[in-house]
Amino acid sequence: MTAGVGATVEQLLAVPAQITSAVFVFLMGVVALLGISGMMKVFSALVPIIVIATMFFAVMSWVEFGTDGILTLPEQIHSNPLMPNWFVAALTYVAYNLLGSVGIMVPLGKYLRGKRTIRVGIALGGLLLVLVAGSVLTSLTGYPEAAAEQMPMVALTSRLNPTLGIVYGFLLLLGMFSNGLASLVAFMEYVNRHVKALDAHRRITMAVLMLLVWAASLAGFGNLVGTVFPVFGYIGIVAIVFICINYVRCGKGKGAAKGEAVIGSEKPEQNAW
Numbered sequence: 001m002t003a004g005v006g007a008t009v010e011q012l013l014a015v016p017a018q019i020t021s022a023v024f025v026f027l028m029g030v031v032a033l034l035g036i037s038g039m040m041k042v043f044s045a046l047v048p049i050i051v052i053a054t055m056f057f058a059v060m061s062w063v064e065f066g067t068d069g070i071l072t073l074p075e076q077i078h079s080n081p082l083m084p085n086w087f088v089a090a091l092t093y094v095a096y097n098l099l100g101s102v103g104i105m106v107p108l109g110k111y112l113r114g115k116r117t118i119r120v121g122i123a124l125g126g127l128l129l130v131l132v133a134g135s136v137l138t139s140l141t142g143y144p145e146a147a148a149e150q151m152p153m154v155a156l157t158s159r160l161n162p163t164l165g166i167v168y169g170f171l172l173l174l175g176m177f178s179n180g181l182a183s184l185v186a187f188m189e190y191v192n193r194h195v196k197a198l199d200a201h202r203r204i205t206m207a208v209l210m211l212l213v214w215a216a217s218l219a220g221f222g223n224l225v226g227t228v229f230p231v232f233g234y235i236g237i238v239a240i241v242f243i244c245i246n247y248v249r250c251g252k253g254k255g256a257a258k259g260e261a262v263i264g265s266e267k268p269e270q271n272a273w
Contacts, residue, residue: 001176001179001180001183003017003216003218003221004176004221005020005176008150008151008172008176011150011151012158012165017221024177025210025213027177028177028180029184029207032181032184043178046178050175051128053167053171054131055131055135057135057139057160057164057168058139060160061138062138064160065143066142070139071138080226092229092230092233093233095240096230096232096236097236100183143155143159150221153168153172154168157169184209188209
């Protein structure tokens, strides 16, 4: 996310990515010190705005470039050996995000009111992601030249209207801020819970972590997307498989425990006879 912020501002305003990324990690670290409550406030305010804005710009793209062929993806050349075709690219992308979301959602578990909240949240989140993905893909089909840029949607909205390009770029920055914040808060919650020595020095820990994040962002957004994301996507696939196996085993364990409980409850009655 830090590298993405640097690339976005550099594309819009020609500000060096290193400077923007440094400012970004500083602000993110300050808000992250507020913990879960600060993260939830940011998410509640930003997510609806970003979704609505993305759908709005998609409609503008349909009006400007037409709707012919928007449901047909153009042929693409896949030069990245880690993502040889669209299916592998999609699979690794989904796995990467699922792996990351597990670490983000687990610390939030204790704040949920019940399983119904979890189901509604998953369903609503999935629906919003489909709407955003559909809006992005169909709008870029009308202006395929935008795909050559590091931030295609910023290029598209700038083509529609330069001012709207800056507005969407700003919203994109907020979206990346919220995503980066969620990952950072989840990581800090885990560290503070399991490493007491670091919990006693939260500000120093945050400062060191932010310095490492900024240094990693210097690799460039395009390079990170092309290498780090796919690698973690493959790791995510393996992790998801093991999570599913563990889920099945836990389910069988619960079933066996219930069976033993039933058998145990029947024994006194058999002895009585």
